[in-house]
């Protein structure tokens with residue numbers, strides 16, 4: 108396939124020439140952001156899954172690094188997380204080390220012919236040089252339920268109970284399972300959440316974190332789980348719950364089953380998880396992709412793109428606590444930004460096209476009807492599945508931001524992110540126009 112230079116984003120991470128899906132092991136170490144990710148080191152199709160690696164100072168300009176953890180023929184390296192083991196609880200560090208040890212907790216996906224074939228269990232690797240080189244733990248796996256679909260461990264330090272907490276999924280059961288540990292090597296079961304909310308698709312890539320509730324002194328816990336089907340725009344999507352967490356059990360807020368809430372209402376925002384070790388800030392990155400058509404994406408020589416990093420907190424609204432996501436988008440980020448403040452009863456439409464007026468991508472903010480709509484059905488290459496559907500996001504009825512509905516549309520090669528109402532509503536989509544979308548018209 109000829110190279111698609113015009114679709115290469117400048118502020119969203121893509122690999123040079125390989126396949127990419129979920130972000131893994133997001134961690135800030137000594138001023139450098141590390142992004143590990145699901146990749147196939149051998150090509151631009153899903154397979155021989157491994158952890159790729161990229162680093163950045165500003166979350167915009169990424170430098171791809173050598174593959175960190177590689178498929179070894181009998182075991183694929185599926186999604187997981189990295190923690191900074193400040194107190195060397197794992198014992199993987201040495202007293203002479205001048206930096207804390209990083210510990211990666213990932214899913215070993217055992218190939219059918221291998222010992223444990225057809226199962227998934229959780230394994231460890233560590234780095235004593237700030238994430239450059241990794242050693243796998245000889246006693247892997249450290250947590251094995253004998254399950255075929257037990258994966259995607261996200262680990263964090265829970266200060267009040269002075270313990271490590273892992274959330275992972277039993278994907279087919281639509282459950283998030285919670286485990287605790289004091290040394291990262293041995294784990295005990297704490298609780299199980301689900302099925303709940305959207306259960307049409309398998310559950311994958313959970314996260315659990317505490318964030319401030321803006322305008323109050325309080326905090327709340329957010330549980331995230333991606334779902335492989337039944338998402339808000341068709342295909343995969345990411346749901347979240349708000350509640351409390353005592354180190355053992357996540358309890359959703361309110362009485363009765365909580366409503367389904369989507370992190371992003373676009374078709375392309377999946378497997379979003381947060382960084383470890385960013386004190387005072389909660390930063391998430393998602394894969395701007397959808398399993399319904401991910402393998403048909405016509406970019407070359409790379410396939411797969413990450414979302415922007417987003418700073419996340421909660422905001423009280425008339426509809427209860429809403430998750431706010433604000434993009435990390437410094438002035439030097441080389442992307443097109445289109446902004447508008449739409450009056451409460453108004454409608455504004457942004458049409459983006461190529462120089463020649465082709466391949467329209469249409470974003471409509473209908474404040475009167477209370478919806479944000481993205482229509483890519485005439486914008487360039489159309490893929491299978493739900494790709495050509497129109498994505499609609501409900502606006503928050505009484506957002507604290509005020510009477511107008513503000514909207515920011517970020518266009519960067521093959522990916523478009525829309526933020527409305529100060530980030531209370533987001534919508535992310537891939538687009539494959541025949542040339543760059545350089546022309547913008549508001550009506």
Ligand code: FRU
Pocket residue numbers: 128129145156185186214258259311312378
């Ligand atoms: C989510 C996912 C994970 C798995 C990884 C494999 O997109 O299916 O559950 O660990 O991708 O690449």
